[in-house]
Amino acid sequence: MQSIESEAKIAQEYLARIAKDAEAKFDEHLPPVKDRPCRLHEAMRYSMFAGGKRLRPGLAKATFDMFGGKGEKIWLATSALEMLHTFSLIHDDLPCVDNDDYRRGKLTSHKKFGEATAVMAGDALCIHAFEMMGKTGNAKAIELLAHLLGTYGMIGGEMTDIECEGKTVDLEIVDYIHYHKTAALIEASLLVGAMLAKASEKDMEIIRNYGRSIGLAFQIVDDILDIVSTTEELGKDAGSDIEKGKATYPSIVGLEKSRERARELYEESIKALDGLTCDTSILRSIAAYIITRVK
Amino acid sequence: MQSIESEAKIAQEYLARIAKDAEAKFDEHLPPVKDRPCRLHEAMRYSMFAGGKRLRPGLAKATFDMFGGKGEKIWLATSALEMLHTFSLIHDDLPCVDNDDYRRGKLTSHKKFGEATAVMAGDALCIHAFEMMGKTGNAKAIELLAHLLGTYGMIGGEMTDIECEGKTVDLEIVDYIHYHKTAALIEASLLVGAMLAKASEKDMEIIRNYGRSIGLAFQIVDDILDIVSTTEELGKDAGSDIEKGKATYPSIVGLEKSRERARELYEESIKALDGLTCDTSILRSIAAYIITRVK
Numbered sequence: 159m160q161s162i163e164s165e166a167k168i169a170q171e172y173l174a175r176i177a178k179d180a181e182a183k184f185d186e187h188l189p190p191v192k193d194r195p196c197r198l199h200e201a202m203r204y205s206m207f208a209g210g211k212r213l214r215p216g217l218a219k220a221t222f223d224m225f226g227g228k229g230e231k232i233w234l235a236t237s238a239l240e241m242l243h244t245f246s247l248i249h250d251d252l253p254c255v256d257n258d259d260y261r262r263g264k265l266t267s268h269k270k271f272g273e274a275t276a277v278m279a280g281d282a283l284c285i286h287a288f289e290m291m292g293k294t295g296n297a298k299a300i301e302l303l304a305h306l307l308g309t310y311g312m313i314g315g316e317m318t319d320i321e322c323e324g325k326t327v328d329l330e331i332v333d334y335i336h337y338h339k340t341a342a343l344i345e346a347s348l349l350v351g352a353m354l355a356k357a358s359e360k361d362m363e364i365i366r367n368y369g370r371s372i373g374l375a376f377q378i379v380d381d382i383l384d385i386v387s388t389t390e391e392l393g394k395d396a397g398s399d400i401e402k403g404k405a406t407y408p409s410i411v412g413l414e415k416s417r418e419r420a421r422e423l424y425e426e427s428i429k430a431l432d433g434l435t436c437d438t439s440i441l442r443s444i445a446a447y448i449i450t451r452v453k
Numbered sequence: 454m455q456s457i458e459s460e461a462k463i464a465q466e467y468l469a470r471i472a473k474d475a476e477a478k479f480d481e482h483l484p485p486v487k488d489r490p491c492r493l494h495e496a497m498r499y500s501m502f503a504g505g506k507r508l509r510p511g512l513a514k515a516t517f518d519m520f521g522g523k524g525e526k527i528w529l530a531t532s533a534l535e536m537l538h539t540f541s542l543i544h545d546d547l548p549c550v551d552n553d554d555y556r557r558g559k560l561t562s563h564k565k566f567g568e569a570t571a572v573m574a575g576d577a578l579c580i581h582a583f584e585m586m587g588k589t590g591n592a593k594a595i596e597l598l599a600h601l602l603g604t605y606g607m608i609g610g611e612m613t614d615i616e617c618e619g620k621t622v623d624l625e626i627v628d629y630i631h632y633h634k635t636a637a638l639i640e641a642s643l644l645v646g647a648m649l650a651k652a653s654e655k656d657m658e659i660i661r662n663y664g665r666s667i668g669l670a671f672q673i674v675d676d677i678l679d680i681v682s683t684t685e686e687l688g689k690d691a692g693s694d695i696e697k698g699k700a701t702y703p704s705i706v707g708l709e710k711s712r713e714r715a716r717e718l719y720e721e722s723i724k725a726l727d728g729l730t731c732d733t734s735i736l737r738s739i740a741a742y743i744i745t746r747v748k
Contacts, residue, residue, distance in 0.1 A: 189604050189605070194613065195604060195616065197616070198604055210701050220711050223513055249576060251574060254569045254572060274547075274549045277544055277550065278550075278615075281575075281576075282604050282741045284579055286603050286604070291596075292594075295592045295689075296592060297589065300583060300586070300587035300592065301587025301588055304584035309488075309490060309497075313493070314493070315574065320488065321492070440555070
């Protein structure tokens with residue numbers, strides 16, 4: 159049995175490797191800056207290439223390979239997933255939403271290109287993602303992805319997050335926000351990879367449970383890092399959750415209990431994988447990475 | 454040969470009939486207000502039920518029926534198309550974009566619900582539309598629709614429209630803006646209906662040409678109405694194009710030449726339909742309606 163730290167290291171190396179391939183595909187799939195409207199294409203690329211862990215592409219590629227998926231179509235999905243994640247960040251950073259000036263150590267889209275362009279760049283990335291997904295030929299995967307992105311998924315979580323700012327909320331609401339705003343797209347990434355590899359319904363259900371656990375753990379760790387890290391370490395404003403009166407895990411149960419909950423979720427995610435007969439080692443490593451990451 | 458006015462009347466009655474059925478489906482397809490996030494669902498419904506001609510659903514249903522389409526899936530597409538149109542209006546009305554207070558005689562989304570909710574309501578309608586399209590099972594239609602919506606289509610037109618405000622532009626740019634911002638989604642609506650009815654590639658090409666002509670005519674008529682109508686007649690701010698320094702047809706070639714161009718496009722659209730063997734009477738009527746409409 160490996161230590162959780164060495165497990166995490168395996169995942170980190172895996173994600174870095176996939177990120178490199180995925181990024182080469184982003185470049186291929188994003189419209190070139192020379193095409194009209196040039197500045198919009200520049201804004202889309204600026205945010206897509208602002209760095210980031212490329213976790214969602216990594217998750218989709220992991221389940222695709224795990225279930226024996228073959229061919230190039232997975233790269234359409236990895237581009238689509240990162241475009242959707244980036245779209246959500248651009249719109250979340252807008253002055254009327256979270257009003258953030260920095261993201262991944264760079265100026266946010268609206269700070270760099272102006273608000274109108276930032277709104278349109280987010281819209282364009284969202285639409286372009288569905289064009290990529292259309293090219294996979296899998297309409298079922300599109301339905302599932304859109305469902306987990308929409309008001310019963312990511313957008314629902316973001317909206318509730320905004321509505322609860324500065325309000326006293328209970329753990330049920332924080333769980334709702336975290337699950338929807340973060341875990342839903344993580345779950346979707348895993349499921350899209352599995353679907354494109356034609357995984358069975360039963361296996362999809364297992365992946366769904368694993369995804370929910372690591373997704374929620376991911377956001378709890380995010381909340382913790384917002385408190386214990388510096389802005390430099392994070393590449394975005396540290397301490398901004400408290401400043402904005404955001405509903406977070408530590409604000410309700412404290413840092414120690416938040417850490418315990420993340421650890422529990424990690425164990426639940428590993429247990430969920432028990433039902434699979436294929437090699438799940440990479441998903442176990444990713445779960446370890448998610449709860450030990452420092453940025 | 455019927456007069457253009459009586460042709461237009463037939464289209465108007467047809468569109469009103471389809472609008473009624475399409476609206477019943479919107480109600481079925483939109484998330485209920487009782488579900489969380491309630492206020493976001495309320496905002497989505499507010500804009501979707503703010504009236505409008507429901508032209509895009511009408512166009513999709515027309516080609517679907519014309520090419521012998523059967524079954525209920527067309528209503529998923531009609532809902533999706535109206536959601537996409539509404540999403541674009543909500544984001545276009547935002548303070549950082551066109552900054553409009555009224556739309557269809559009612560307060561715009563951000564005026565009624567606040568900016569953050571308006572951004573999210575637009576996003577949610579866009580995503581929900583792709584969920585509906587996913588349910589049609591036709592990934593090719595999704596790819597085509599997203600392409601005509603994205604930076605090579607509607608969003609490209611909107612962005613260039615914003616960038617050209619207050620600038621001196623030539624007819625080539627106005628044609629680019631009008632084709633992309635308006636005609637692309639009109640073309641997409643016709644093509645999605647045709648695709649769901651399994652129309653041939655050759656027939657799709659004819660529909661594409663027809664769609665481009667009526668789409669461009671539609672926007673030229675819009676430009677003309679912005680000048681010759683009152684705010685009350687339009688349900689939105691009349692004269693706002695001039696006020697904002699928008700690139701329009703009349704601002705470059707004058708009212709009379711704009712009317713001539715719309716008429717030419719009408720004739721081109723009718724001529725395009727010559728290649729079809731099925732009954733095209735409803736598309737001919739719709740073209741007549743588009744260039745004679747007064748709001």
